[in-house]
Amino acid sequence: MNSHKTLWLNREKAFAAFATGPLLDFWRQREECEFVGVENLTIRYVRFRDASHDKVVLLVPGRIESYVKYPELAYDLFQCGYDVIIIDHRGQGRSDRLLDDRHRGHVARFEHYVEDLETLYLKEIVPHHYRHRFALAHSMGGAILALFLAQQPRAFHAAALAAPMFGIYLPMPGWMANRLLDWAEKRPLIRDGYAPGTGKWRAHPFGLNRLTHSRERYKRSLRFYADDPAIRVGGPTWHWVREGVQAGNNIINQAASISTPLLLLQAGEDKIVDNRSHQLFCDAMSAAGHPCDGGGPYVIAGARHEILFEKDEMRADALDAILDFFQRHSL
Template sequence: MGAMIDDSSYERYARGMEERVRPALAACRKEGWLDPSAAERRAGLEPAGGQLHYCAYDAAAFDALREDGATGAFHGCIVISHGFTEFAEKYDELAFYFLLAGYSVCVIDHRGHGKSARDVSDPALVWIDDWQRYAVDLACFAQTVGQSYASGQPLNLFAHSMGGGVGAAVLERHPMLFDKAVLSAPMVAPQTGMSMWLTRALVSLVCACGLGRRRVMFQKEFDPAAPPDLSRYELSSEARERWYHKLRCEHEEYRTYCASFGWVRQAMRLNRAILDRRACSEVETPILLFQAGHDLWVRNKPQDEFIRRVRDGGCDARLVRIEDSEHEIFSMPNAVYRPYLEQILDFYADPSVGAMDD
């Protein structure tokens, strides 16, 4: 791959994004809307209503730009499943690198995030009635938009945090959907600051009292007038974190920031579903899971257990621990980000991975 965006200062990073990345993405981007209601009905869910927003980037249109470092060869499509309170545009830089490597890229705004439909009036709040809705939506997106952009070539998954937990559930329920999957600091289990059993008991009680749509204690909405709080991102690239903050300030729909008790309850249910031994044994897609050594948002031990159980089921599943990384590995400085990205691209391109299954 070619040179990465210079993140040595915010000014240089912003210039790279504004002058190189954004124009290139705009030239090959199509924004669209997905109606998942039919897929939800087939899965036994009552349709929640509303449509889901997505961005899709066509590798052929990108190749016509003749960007420095572009491969010029088409290798398929990568579907991106974003994390909690995130949005498609946050992945612009990563999408750009995937396009340079010859992949079309499709990114969906999960329900309650970005420009997609929301089920609560509070724009800062994330709530979901059933975690399975996320999984049905992602599978539907991959089966329709993702497959169309893959054009008969491999369809791969990149899934981060909450999106990684959802992605893991999709791999268990749709073993043949993706050719390869990268799970980046996936939310096999959220970090709640208390034990798992106590978290389950607390959120179940609160939801039973009809307070599932209330914000979890001490969580505040995003304040665009306040400077970015970088106290929890001491190792991350300051330039990238400031860029994400800028995007939230510019777009009201990107200011989703808080968990509801109902969302936490569903995250705990997702945890049990993902780690079910029978479900793990259904996975056939080769997995590369990245674990962050300084992760404040998800638990590492459940990731270890997931990989063990998938391996026990006979699937190729690998775990790479990046000791000096925080939760968002793609938000780290280039010294960490580049080798991480190179491992991802090598994994997608390696013909020996999963070859025994062919």
Template sequence: MEEAKFYKEIAEGPSSAGAYWIQTEDKVRLRVGAYHSLGDSKGTILLMLGRFGYVERYGRVAQSFADNGFSTVVVDWRSQGLSDRMADDPQAGHIHHFSDYQKDVSAMMQVVENLEMPKPYYLVGVSMGACIGLRSMLDGLPVASAAFISPMWGIKMSAVQRIAAWPLSWAAKATGQGHRYVPGESGEIYVLETPFEDNNLTHNAGMYDYWVEQAKSAPELQIGGPTMTWLFEALSECRNLSSAPSPNIACITFCGELDRLVDNDSIKARMAKWPNGEFSMIRNAKHDVLTEIPEIGGDVMSQIFAFFSKMEIQGQTHENV
């Protein structure tokens, strides 16, 4: 494990932050970031971000975590941030198999262990990261409880799009064309090409400007649209997860009423069968409810901290009985 490049100025996270290179079992080099809390620690949040995510993207969020006593570890998934890209086109959001992300999780946890990050561990999964995180929990990820933000347990599509997506993405992968972008997508950076007024992520202009400035300052951290193989693999994983039992680990889940990226019906179906699960639909919120303006999202962050604290107290009480 070696120190990696970290963009402290654009992250605006805790001062005790750093990043590290680590290699996965299939020889992919990943970058993992660590934000340390100050003072007494309540544990470490394993922050699993979505398809646009990279270590610095949620630096301000990591600062809020630190202010509330939590350290944070976050990974640049393969083909994202400064981690190795899986296609010749570095802008392509490409993978070979969705299960490869679990190799990234294993590498992330190796960094957690090497740095002796404080226990207990908590999962915060955002969009695609929530899909990866759910699979990790089913595979035994050692977390005390979890919070999911607009989890990608289904991809939002019209009926016609869904009917076409399966055979087209399968055929592209099967014929060696899976590295091509999904129709309508390209290598363009979303936040630089989409005016704030038209974005699908948040009503929070300050947060959107923060992401825009990051993209301008470090375009090498950004990626464009997903490839056909990514689409096929993501659809397959969502379908496989839909029939899997919910882990016996407490979780709280938030999604936005106006989300155009993930399928809220799939989220509701999952949470209806999750023991010790709490669900909140945020009215008028877009995809990234964690960064929504208070007038819409309320204080999702405080709700997550309260939930983690409640679960920790209940766990200690059960241990003492």
């Protein structure tokens, strides 16, 4: 593991050479697959497998993300001996959209994400009889995975949540936001429209981004969306925000049902999710008798929301913590 960490700590210095060399060669080995999800939507995913691997990581991305953004993380996990599976959630990536305006981030019910994840789990992970099963989720993916684990706490031997969306960072008090969201829910034209202050996908310059301090990784992520208009997703709808807020509340309420060993990584400078919700979740887990690893959030000091796309030092800290955690639950 130490040899891998040394590479992680020095990757940005020659990122272009890595991306166009070893990483591109790895990406070409992918298997792109699909299945029929809730309400007959086509859900697409990618997998990397090796016959010598006896352990797997299911990657659950965040809002607007596609698996095409995750080659570097998949590469690092695969080099450490894990098969890797990455889902494109309904309404984003290469999966089917729900609205005519493909840029609107939308879902009919948050539980549909969870049901899709369960279908993928039953299709790809259960039949292969992996000796060790793990999950790693980011942001919205963390909320989806947590709700899945509340239903199936034995599905994975351990799971890591990076900046999970247990609460959304809102520009107003929660009570006011809930009142506005309930008002919009009764008006279909507003409900399915962009939430205030959002709109179609736009390429924001690095200096205005709130996601990462890594210029190299931000530029690479941006390029995926710039080069492939089909995977672009813009702002969320009013309804999506309402579903997301309710999902966060449901997670806190259902925390006692999650007995899966969990590592929760928190970005110290997060302006996307509400970090206060992480402590509420960890407190609920502790009260139920199965605390998060370390008793609370593992804080990546100085990191912005996309911990696993941060600068080398912060990313390596997070990845090392995740793989050490998985290793401890492989014994």
